[in-house]
Amino acid sequence: MENLKKSTWTRVLCYILIPIFLIILILSVLNVAITSEYGDFNKNQDFVQTENFAMNYLYSIVTDIEYIKEYEKSNKSQSYGKYAEIEDSDYSEGRIYYESRNYNDTYIYNNIQYIIINKETNELYTNIRTKNYIQDIEDMKTKDIYWVYEDGNISTNIELMNQDNAKYLISDYQSMEEMQGYKVYTSFDMQALNSTNVFYIQQEVYNLFKGHENAPVYLIPISAICLIAMIIYLCISIGHEKGKEGIVLNGIDKFPYEILFTIISMIIGIVLSIGIAGIEVQIPQKMVISLFLLSYLGSYASGMVLFVTTVKRIKAKQFWKTFLIYKIYAWIKRSLKKSINAITDKTNSNRKIAILYWSFIIITSILISLSGSFFGFLLLIAFWILVFYEILQYNKKLKQIQDALMDIYQGKPDVHLDEEVLKGTLGKMAKYINDIAGGFHNAIEQSLKSERMKTELITNVSHDIKTPLTSIINYVDLLKKENIQDAKIEQYIAILDKKSQRLKKLIEDLVEASKVSSGNLKLNMEDINIKELIQQITGEFEDKFEKKNLKIDMNLAKESMIVKADTRYMYRIVENLFSNITKYALENTRVYIELKKYNERIYLTIKNISKDRLNITSEELMQRFVRGDKSRYTEGSGLGLSIAKSLTELQGGNFNIQIDGDLFKVEIIW
Amino acid sequence: MYQILVVDDDREIANAIEIYLSREGYKVLKAYDGEEALNIIKNNEIHLVILDVMMPKKDGIETLEEIRKTKTIPVIMLSAKSEDYDKIAGLDTGADDYITKPFNPLELIARVKSHLRRYVEFGNLDKKESKSLLKTGELEIDDEKKKVTVDGKEIKLTATEYHILKFLLENKGKVFSITQIYENVWNEESYGAENIIAVHIRHIREKIEINPKEPKYLKVIWGIGYKIEDIT
Incomplete structure (x- = not known):
């Protein structure tokens, strides 16, 4: 089935058979039509004996007489200039008018020869050009076919056209009455049936069907069924090709349909009219048939091309889409959509700005032109206010993005922007910022996790160190209490005592520093008065300062300095700093402690003179295990400043160190 | 003789x-x-236990739980674990004290003495409850005799220290800032003399506390003030 559908040969066969069956059908139908016109085929008579011939013959004559009458009525006006007057003839009773054949006037051209004489004026009308018309009139009755009308009497050698029959053949619109007042002599040369004229075609058709009068009875249904079957087959088969799926469209199938339709219709029209023209133009009779056939085949081929492509287009569901009109419509639609998209496209900010800008200009211009009226003026002001408001709104959104970026920059990646609220370009920016923030957040989480693990490790190791250290400290203490005479041993024990105490301090600081720097602390935030804190700790350190003869110069603001913080860790910060002063400040100097409020922020400044040269930077000083040069050999772990800085930052403060020569200055800001 | x-x-x-x-x-x-510890406690009369936390077989916390099922004797935990939550875990299980390693031997002895006094002599302390007696834990002030005792041991304080301590003890559990203490004790407004209060309080702590850095009675709330812990 599928093979048959895609068989090229079957299809070609159809293309060949269709015109044959079609012409059979046409001819069969014509046969039926012609049978009714020509009368009984059974008589098997010659063409000239048929009713059809007789009717056409008489019709032609009556038409000629009608024309002559019109011509006479118009006083032989030039506009009826079918006739030309001639003189060189033996006919002397009246004027002679010769019909120079004008094919435009005679819509049916036949070779009936006539001589018509007006009995009143004796004027002679003819289509024969001779010298002796009298003789010709006499000769007419000797021709193959003749028909003469004289004074109401008809003489003819064709039975159908004689006195009795003729009046029935003349159609309703015409009558024999027309001929009164005229003598009509006509003849028809059988020779004329061999040349091109209407009678010739009619005779050929007549001969074709003569003796086949029963054929159409079965030919019409057979040829019709075959045609329909083949057309149905073609409809199914068309468009499918071997080795290919679906409907295959060729170049011609994509050609705009209405243009193709017009072109093919024109071709068919031209070809057919050439074929028909063959009847009218005098060309050899055999050629007329071939011309007819050619024009038929040409029309058929053109029609078939149109048929095939139409079927294909419909089957491929492309019929409307191949119309040029549709293509134009689609193009307009597409470009309209494109331009609308371009305007509404949020990614193209340049275009958007351009549109907004020009909209503003145009609307403003329109409103300015209207502003002559009070209402127009109000409208203009309202519009300007609206635009200003929109710009402020936009700026607000921009500010959100800026703040988010600022947060990330300052190391607070816990930002989330609402991408829905910030539409368009800003929305996109918001999305990117969220992604970046998320990335930072993850990285920070990761590093926090590893810091926590480090802290855990340090804490665990510190437990293991503390146990043997306990024994060392205890037994050194026991040794100290023994009654030792040797000063040297006593000195050694003193060193052991000092170093084991320092080791203890180191371990404690190490654990604390790792905890603080990893942020692994639980903060218990409450309102703390820094002023109170400073006073308390100063009290704690009073005797230590006194021992080094350090004078404390306190400059505390009168009012309370309240900060949200954890009291224990705040104590550790200040305690570390004070403890550093007792360790590293030059003896017999002053220590300045200042607490003040400036711009809603609280500044705690502690200044002292260093005992040793501070030949490192403040940044280095704050790093873990770094101390100012010689202090390495003294007590302390070197973690104090680092812990203080980390604790301050954990509680939301800033911790700065400045070194100016021997002046050591710490500034904590909340 | 006490067995430890x-x-x-x-x-x-x-x-x-x-x-x-x-x-x-x-x-x-x-x-x-x-x-081993549980066995000894079962078979001997023990007055106080010093208990390490990290031990094989049964650790300090588990051992303490066992002890507390039958005994109320004082238990001092001794551990290298110095984290807050370690201390809290120990005290919550029923320890009377928590000392971290490496420890100060003097402090250990002081604490042992303190706990023994409290535990052994607690029942005999039928002291008459005089009106003038101010008390928290083992810290007492007899205002009539102007006498301060901790664990029954008399402490010598200066007049100013005594007034400050008395004021705080009278309002035990409440926190007072330096200014508040000054104004209440001296009955006049302070004019920058606050530093002295802080020094006094340090001195009091040094006298009444076993470890002034980790006070039991006179607590420092840094940045807020001072208070006497209310221990019943």
Whole structure:
């Protein structure tokens, strides 16, 4: 089935058979039509004996007489200039008018020869050009076919056209009455049936069907069924090709349909009219048939091309889409959509700005032109206010993005922007910022996790160190209490005592520093008065300062300095700093402690003179295990400043160190 | 003679503690793990236990739980674990004290003495409840005699220190800032003399506390003020 559908040969066969069956059908139908016109085929008579011939013959004559009458009525006006007057003839009773054949006037051209004489004026009308018309009139009755009308009497050698029959053949619109007042002599040369004229075609058709009068009875249904079957087959088969799926469209199938339709219709029209023209133009009779056939085949081929492509287009569901009109419509639609998209496209900010800008200009211009009226003026002001408001709104959104970026920059990646609220370009920016923030957040989480693990490790190791250290400290203490005479041993024990105490301090600081720097602390935030804190700790350190003869110069603001913080860790910060002063400040100097409020922020400044040269930077000083040069050999772990800085930052403060020569200055800001 | 049980898997530490306590006249029994300790407690009259936390077989916390099922004797935990939550875990289980390693021997002895006094002499302390007696834990002020005692031991304070302590004890549990203390004790407004209060309070702590850095009675709330802990 599928093979048959895609068989090229079957299809070609159809293309060949269709015109044959079609012409059979046409001819069969014509046969039926012609049978009714020509009368009984059974008589098997010659063409000239048929009713059809007789009717056409008489019709032609009556038409000629009608024309002559019109011509006479118009006083032989030039506009009826079918006739030309001639003189060189033996006919002397009246004027002679010769019909120079004008094919435009005679819509049916036949070779009936006539001589018509007006009995009143004796004027002679003819289509024969001779010298002796009298003789010709006499000769007419000797021709193959003749028909003469004289004074109401008809003489003819064709039975159908004689006195009795003729009046029935003349159609309703015409009558024999027309001929009164005229003598009509006509003849028809059988020779004329061999040349091109209407009678010739009619005779050929007549001969074709003569003796086949029963054929159409079965030919019409057979040829019709075959045609329909083949057309149905073609409809199914068309468009499918071997080795290919679906409907295959060729170049011609994509050609705009209405243009193709017009072109093919024109071709068919031209070809057919050439074929028909063959009847009218005098060309050899055999050629007329071939011309007819050619024009038929040409029309058929053109029609078939149109048929095939139409079927294909419909089957491929492309019929409307191949119309040029549709293509134009689609193009307009597409470009309209494109331009609308371009305007509404949020990614193209340049275009958007351009549109907004020009909209503003145009609307403003329109409103300015209207502003002559009070209402127009109000409208203009309202519009300007609206635009200003929109710009402020936009700026607000921009500010959100800026703040988010600022947060990330300052190391607070816990930002989330609402991408829905910030539409368009800003929305996109918001999305990117969220992604970046998320990335930072993850990285920070990761590093926090590893810091926590480090802290855990340090804490665990510190437990293991503390146990043997306990024994060392205890037994050194026991040794100290023994009654030792040797000063040297006593000195050694003193060193052991000092170093084991320092080791203890180191371990404690190490654990604390790792905890603080990893942020692994639980903060218990409450309102703390820094002023109170400073006073308390100063009290704690009073005797230590006194021992080094350090004078404390306190400059505390009168009012309370309240900060949200954890009291224990705040104590550790200040305690570390004070403890550093007792360790590293030059003896017999002053220590300045200042607490003040400036711009809603609280500044705690502690200044002292260093005992040793501070030949490192403040940044280095704050790093873990770094101390100012010689202090390495003294007590302390070197973690104090680092812990203080980390604790301050954990509680939301800033911790700065400045070194100016021997002046050591710490500034904590909340 | 009081019998003290020292439990530590580190024999040297246990020995060192024994030496210190023997010098103070206590009889010391030693155990090197939790199970051994429980056996000794079962078979001997023990007045106080010093208990290490990290030990094989049965750790300090588990051992403490077992002890607390039958005994109310004072237990001092001794551990290298110095985190807050370690201390809280120990105290919550029923320890009376928590000392971190490496420890100060003097502090250990002071605490042992304090707990023994409280535990052994608690029942006999039928002191008459005079109106003038102010008390929190083992800290007492007899306002009639102007006498301050901690664990029954008399403490010498200066007049100013005495007034400050008395004021705080009268309002035990409440926190007072330096200014508030000054104004209440001196009955006049302070004019920058606050630093002295802080010094006084440090002195009081040094006198009444075993470890002034980790006070039991006179607590410092840094940045807020001072208070006397309300211990019943």
